[in-house]
Amino acid sequence: MSYDVVLGNQFYLRDLVEEISLEDSLEEIAYKANIRLAVTSDMPSITPGQSIRISGTPYGGSGVTNLLHPGVVWDCSSSNSGRKHIGLTVYDRTIYLAKSEDERLMPAGQTASQRLKQYAKDWGIPIGDVTDTVETLARNIKRSQSIFSMIQEDLKETVDKGGDLFRPRMTSKGLELVKLGSNKKAWKLETLEDVTQNRTLEGAITQVKVLGAQTSEEKLSPVLAVEKKDTEKFGTLQKVIQDSKIETTAQAKNAAKRALLGIQETFSVTAPDINTIRAGDEVWLNGISLWVTRVTHRLGTPGHMDLELAAPNKVRRDYLA
Template sequence: MSDYEVVLAETYYLRDLVEEITLEDSLDEIAYRASIRLTVTPDCPAIAPGQTLRISGVPYGGKGMKELLNPGVVWECSSSNNGTKHLSVTAYDRTIYLAKSEDERLMQAGQTASQRLKLYAKDWEIKTGTVPDTRIALARSIKRCQSIFSMMLEDLKETADKGGDLYRPRMTPAGLELAKVGGNSTVWELETVEEVSQNRTLEGAVTQVKVLGNQSDDEKLSPVLALVKGETAKYGTLQKVIQDCKIETVAQAQKAAKNALLGMQETFAVTAPDINTIRAGDKVRLNGLDLIVTRATHRLGTPGHMELELAAEAKVRRDFCA
C-alpha cells in the first residue's frame, strides 16, 4: 500500500499497518465510506470511534499524494485475533452527520437548493467549498422530522423536477460542495476492463406521465396539469401519476413529466483496474457510451481494482426525481 497513507488524528501514520482499504460511494448515500483492515502491533495507537481520519493516495495517472477522504471520522471498530490481531475500521467523511441527524424546519419560498445547503451546513458546523448557484426558486416547505440529508435531497429533487441540473452533495477537503452529476472535467474512458455485464429491462419503465394538481374538493377528481406521452407505441402504455404540491404551473408539470419518462432501462456493471478518483455522479465512457457512475467501489492497492455500476443520465435523472 505504498501509494496510500492513512493518518489518524493528524498524528499517527498507519501505512505500515494497513492490509486493505476499500472506498465506497453511491448516489443513494451522501457520505464516502472507507473500510480499513489493520494489523495490530504493540506500537499501534488506540483507535476509537469519533477520532479524525484521512486517507490520501497517488491519483491514477498523476503524481504526488491527493486527499481521497478528508475530513473523515472513525465510526466503528471491530477486532479479531487468529494468532495475529487485526482491527477493522469503518470511517466516513463528515457528511455522515447530515445523514444521521434529524430536524424539523420551515423553509421559505424563493430559496434555492444552494442557499438551503449552506444553511444546513452552517447549523451543523460543516464548512462549505464550491457551491454553484442551482438557480431554481423552491416552494415554501415544512420539513417534518427527517434527516438533514433527506431535506437536501428534497431540495435537489425539486430543482431537477423544475428543469434544473442534477446535483449531489459531496464532501471535499475544501468543505461540503455541490457536484453537478456528469459535470466532472476529466471523463475517463474505460478501455481496460476485466468484466462487463449489461442488464436491460422494462421493469420500472414509464412511457406516459400524468401530472395532477391539488384538489381540495373531495367530490371531484384532481385537475390534470399535463399528460405527456413517450414511447407508448414501442413499449405500450406504462403510466406514472405525479401529484406534488411544489409543482405549481403547467410548464413545471410538463418538465416534471418529461423527466419521469423512461423506456427500456439499461445498466452496466464493470470490474476494472482502479481509477481511484472516480466518484458516484461522475461521467465515464464505456464502448463509446457516456454513462453516469451510480455506485463506485475502490479496492485500493498497487494495482487496485474497482467495481462500477453505470447508467445513462436519463435513467439517473428519472430515478433521482422518482
C-alpha cells in the same frame, strides 16, 4: 501505488494497512471507507469519533491527494485468529447530516445552494465550492427527518423546476455541491476485467399523468398534463405525479416529459482502479457517455474497482422517483 492512513493528523498507519476499500453512491451522502489493520504493540489506541484521513497518488497523476478527508472513525472491531487485526469503518463528515434529524420551516425564494450552506453551518461543517443551483424553491415545512433527506428534497425540487442534477460531496476544502457529469476528466474505460449489461422494461414509463391539487373529496384531481412516448412499442406503463410544488401547466408538462423512460439499461463494470472516480462522475464505455451511480474502490497495487453505470436520462428519472 501507496496509500497513507493518518489518525488524528499525527499517527501514520501505512505500514499496518492490509486492506482499504472506498464506497460511494448517489443514494448516500457520505464517502465510506473500510480499513483492515494489523495490530502491533506500539500502535495508537483507535476509538470511534477520532479524525482520520486517507490519501494517495491519484491515478494518472503525481504527488499525493486526499481521497477521504476530513474523515471520522465510526466503527471499530477487532479479531484474533493467530494474529490480531482491527477493522475500521470510516465516513467523511457528511455522515452527521445523514444521522441527524430536525424539523424546519424553509421560506420561499431560497435556492438549494443557499439551504445547503445553512444546513452545513448549523452542523459545523465547513463549506467548499457550492455551485449555484439557480432555481428558487417554494416554502416548505420540513417535518422530522434527516438533514440529508431535506437536502435531497431541495435538489429534487430544483430538478422538478427545470434545473440541473446536483449532489453534495465532501472534499478537503469542505462541503461542496457538484453538478452530475461535470467532472473535468471523464475517463474512458478501456481495460476491463468484466462487463455486465442489464436491459429491462421493469421501471419503464411510457405515459405520465400530472395531477393538480385535490379541490374536493367528491371530485377527482384536475389533470394538468399527459405526456406519452413509445406506448405503441412497449405498451402503456403509466406513472401519476401529484406534487404541490408543480404550479403551472408548463411545469407539469416538463415534469411529465422528464419522467418518461423506455427500456432500462445499466452496466456493471470491474476494471483496474481509477482511484479518483466518484459517484456522479461521467465516464465513457464503448463510446457511450454514462454516469457512475455507485463505485467501490479496492485500493492497492494493482487496485480494482466495481462500477455501476447508467445513462444520464435514467439517473435523472431515478433521482426524481
